[in-house]
Amino acid sequence: MCKNIIVGQSGGPTAVINGSLYGVVSEGLKHPDKIGHVYGMINGIEGFLHGHMMDIGALAATNELELIRTTPGAYLGSCRYKLPEDLSDPVYPQLFRIFEEQEIGYFFYIGGNDSMDTVSKLSRYAAQIESPIRFIGVPKTIDNDLVETDHTPGYGSAAKYVATTVREIATDATVYDNKQSVTIVEIMGRHAGWLAAASILARKYEGDNPVLIYLPEVAFDQEEFIQKVKTALKDTPNLVVCISEGIRDKDRTFICEYSSEVGTDTFGHKMLTGSGKYLENLVKERLGIKVRSIELNVCQRCSCAHLSRVDLDESENAGIYAVLTALSGETGKMINFIRNKSVPYELTYGTADVNLICNQEKTIPLNWITNDGSDISSEFIDYVRPLTQGYVELPTKNGIPLFAYRK
Amino acid sequence: MCKNIIVGQSGGPTAVINGSLYGVVSEGLKHPDKIGHVYGMINGIEGFLHGHMMDIGALAATNELELIRTTPGAYLGSCRYKLPEDLSDPVYPQLFRIFEEQEIGYFFYIGGNDSMDTVSKLSRYAAQIESPIRFIGVPKTIDNDLVETDHTPGYGSAAKYVATTVREIATDATVYDNKQSVTIVEIMGRHAGWLAAASILARKYEGDNPVLIYLPEVAFDQEEFIQKVKTALKDTPNLVVCISEGIRDKDRTFICEYSSEVGTDTFGHKMLTGSGKYLENLVKERLGIKVRSIELNVCQRCSCAHLSRVDLDESENAGIYAVLTALSGETGKMINFIRNKSVPYELTYGTADVNLICNQEKTIPLNWITNDGSDISSEFIDYVRPLTQGYVELPTKNGIPLFAYRK
Numbered sequence: 001m002c003k004n005i006i007v008g009q010s011g012g013p014t015a016v017i018n019g020s021l022y023g024v025v026s027e028g029l030k031h032p033d034k035i036g037h038v039y040g041m042i043n044g045i046e047g048f049l050h051g052h053m054m055d056i057g058a059l060a061a062t063n064e065l066e067l068i069r070t071t072p073g074a075y076l077g078s079c080r081y082k083l084p085e086d087l088s089d090p091v092y093p094q095l096f097r098i099f100e101e102q103e104i105g106y107f108f109y110i111g112g113n114d115s116m117d118t119v120s121k122l123s124r125y126a127a128q129i130e131s132p133i134r135f136i137g138v139p140k141t142i143d144n145d146l147v148e149t150d151h152t153p154g155y156g157s158a159a160k161y162v163a164t165t166v167r168e169i170a171t172d173a174t175v176y177d178n179k180q181s182v183t184i185v186e187i188m189g190r191h192a193g194w195l196a197a198a199s200i201l202a203r204k205y206e207g208d209n210p211v212l213i214y215l216p217e218v219a220f221d222q223e224e225f226i227q228k229v230k231t232a233l234k235d236t237p238n239l240v241v242c243i244s245e246g247i248r249d250k251d252r253t254f255i256c257e258y259s260s261e262v263g264t265d266t267f268g269h270k271m272l273t274g275s276g277k278y279l280e281n282l283v284k285e286r287l288g289i290k291v292r293s294i295e296l297n298v299c300q301r302c303s304c305a306h307l308s309r310v311d312l313d314e315s316e317n318a319g320i321y322a323v324l325t326a327l328s329g330e331t332g333k334m335i336n337f338i339r340n341k342s343v344p345y346e347l348t349y350g351t352a353d354v355n356l357i358c359n360q361e362k363t364i365p366l367n368w369i370t371n372d373g374s375d376i377s378s379e380f381i382d383y384v385r386p387l388t389q390g391y392v393e394l395p396t397k398n399g400i401p402l403f404a405y406r407k
Numbered sequence: 408m409c410k411n412i413i414v415g416q417s418g419g420p421t422a423v424i425n426g427s428l429y430g431v432v433s434e435g436l437k438h439p440d441k442i443g444h445v446y447g448m449i450n451g452i453e454g455f456l457h458g459h460m461m462d463i464g465a466l467a468a469t470n471e472l473e474l475i476r477t478t479p480g481a482y483l484g485s486c487r488y489k490l491p492e493d494l495s496d497p498v499y500p501q502l503f504r505i506f507e508e509q510e511i512g513y514f515f516y517i518g519g520n521d522s523m524d525t526v527s528k529l530s531r532y533a534a535q536i537e538s539p540i541r542f543i544g545v546p547k548t549i550d551n552d553l554v555e556t557d558h559t560p561g562y563g564s565a566a567k568y569v570a571t572t573v574r575e576i577a578t579d580a581t582v583y584d585n586k587q588s589v590t591i592v593e594i595m596g597r598h599a600g601w602l603a604a605a606s607i608l609a610r611k612y613e614g615d616n617p618v619l620i621y622l623p624e625v626a627f628d629q630e631e632f633i634q635k636v637k638t639a640l641k642d643t644p645n646l647v648v649c650i651s652e653g654i655r656d657k658d659r660t661f662i663c664e665y666s667s668e669v670g671t672d673t674f675g676h677k678m679l680t681g682s683g684k685y686l687e688n689l690v691k692e693r694l695g696i697k698v699r700s701i702e703l704n705v706c707q708r709c710s711c712a713h714l715s716r717v718d719l720d721e722s723e724n725a726g727i728y729a730v731l732t733a734l735s736g737e738t739g740k741m742i743n744f745i746r747n748k749s750v751p752y753e754l755t756y757g758t759a760d761v762n763l764i765c766n767q768e769k770t771i772p773l774n775w776i777t778n779d780g781s782d783i784s785s786e787f788i789d790y791v792r793p794l795t796q797g798y799v800e801l802p803t804k805n806g807i808p809l810f811a812y813r814k
Contacts, residue, residue, distance in 0.1 A: 013582050073578035073579050074582045077581075077582055077583070078583055164712070164807050164808055167808070167810065168479055168705075168706050168711065171420070171478070171479060171709060172420055172479075172480050172705045172706075172709040173705075175485040176450065176485055176486065296704070297701045297704070299572055299576065302576075303572070304571075305571070305712035308806070388805075388807060391803070398608070398795075399608075399795040400567060400574070400713075401574070403578060405578070
């Protein structure tokens, strides 16, 4: 019996989240005996509840589907909507009524922790009402903080973006090497330091920039930090320091909260600054030298500039494998990655119980953080390097990359 | 008689300034009958005065010279040193003594306005003392603000970086399209809006983001701005606005100065914010919606992510042409670009009197700025598009771009 697919995207975008979408759609279209239409929800489960969907499978007739594959950001739009904990909430029968109307047999949700929570709730509700619809999660997050998987799609490209950008910033920072300077680069990551740790790939030789790297996993002490900066400046007059936005002190207070009471804008409102800005001011105050802080902007999560071929292929494969998993009869699962070995890199695709994943966070192993919390070990480099490999040629128009977008 | 070359880089880096360096060095090595060594000054004329130089021509024996070609930032290091106005200052005989010691016959300086000022002063002093050394300037600036040339090397790649990045930011900003938001992107350019204007290349169709673009060339009025934002939000709920850092009001006051008296850091010091941050606070205060400002960081001037093939080739050609110009006996000149036509794009290399260039600034023609100062005309698009064309494949190592650096 032929049933339709509904696929959605949720949470923050990544550079390759549409690779997974492409995987789901292209594989979905390969089983006309079992799968009818491939629908996409616009703006995730929240938009779907309001009836926003599209026949994304129909794009296969145009070159738009191919274009979606290498387009950063969430093509279908996203949401940050959390389903109620209480499965007796009326939203559940409401959703399943729409599933029935649209003859949905397979539900795919591409996202991180919160999206897996959605898959968990829907699959548990489906079990209660004995619905045959199959619910599968496809992992996605630049934060790389999902448990039960070696890594997440989106992380490899973001790591490559961070590494290349930090190398460029270090190159820029050292052109005037006759004066001491400190450049502080603030990288995304509220609770896990995976992305900031990738800045170590920018280091060309032992002792090169970024000399100091700080992650949320280890308590940050500003006095120790100042001492390390002073010492590092002796050998590296143009010092680059990389930090996660979420670095915290021993009392678990975010460093960015140190300064949050201070700045006031022209209109009398509190101005929030990040940890990078706080440390910029701290180093200026204590060492009196030139300091600059750079907050890597949203491009670290959505730039096509440094797409990793490995990451894009794995994202697509995760989407393909999700369809095959659903067709095999499974539900309430997330596609996961099992690394067989790093050299040469070998990966197996599998599934994990989605209930074990939602609302958990995987941080960096503490033994991968060295030098009293200011450096990263070679084990991490061995772990991350395979994920950043390979180049993706992008379609261009008028000299700049061409992206798909919903008309 | 065989004389040596000395080549230096000055001012801010660009993505292709080393392309010009490569051009000078590779062409310099092709004339062993006239040119001996090709030396590089470390950290510009300031480092040279302290005896810092290297035999950069010797790198041709390794693969380092090839690598320099696509390495962003200034390989030789840079400076912001201005020679004294008074040509009777002792620094001039001091410099010419070093030239004599090093048997320099040809001096090349790659840079912007200030660097051309250095070439001007040295060539005028040379004329006074009847020195046969030839002084040639090679243009370089992402700001594209040099007079007497159609455009400057470095601008095309920076324009491409800005266009692509703004498109990515717009893609990211629209993933949650159920709520209104404004994203303000602050782009480099203190007095000329060439780089911010390039953000128009991110627009996919009429009315698409960035809907509003503001440049320093036209007086900025914040009340008009708020009205335009309100109107634009009706059609574009996730609005992207691009501004030059140097936008000014009708009294020529920089918008970033509006807020400079306000923020105070944890240590009681004034906190300076850019125009983007000021406008973020203004829109929040007046419209009460979600606003974010993004300051494109130093990567807009030094990223290898979106190198323009045209820009890189022209940079290299400018270096080559500089050597040929010096060999032909000219001095006190800057290499310039004369555009024959835009479609198909045709360029001629020429020379201009360096004295006409230094301390001048070329701004965008006012008739290229439309919609009461908030948009850019199609004439600008025709002008900029050829400069952003073509892809450059970068050498990589361990999956990330490989750059040259001085050991």
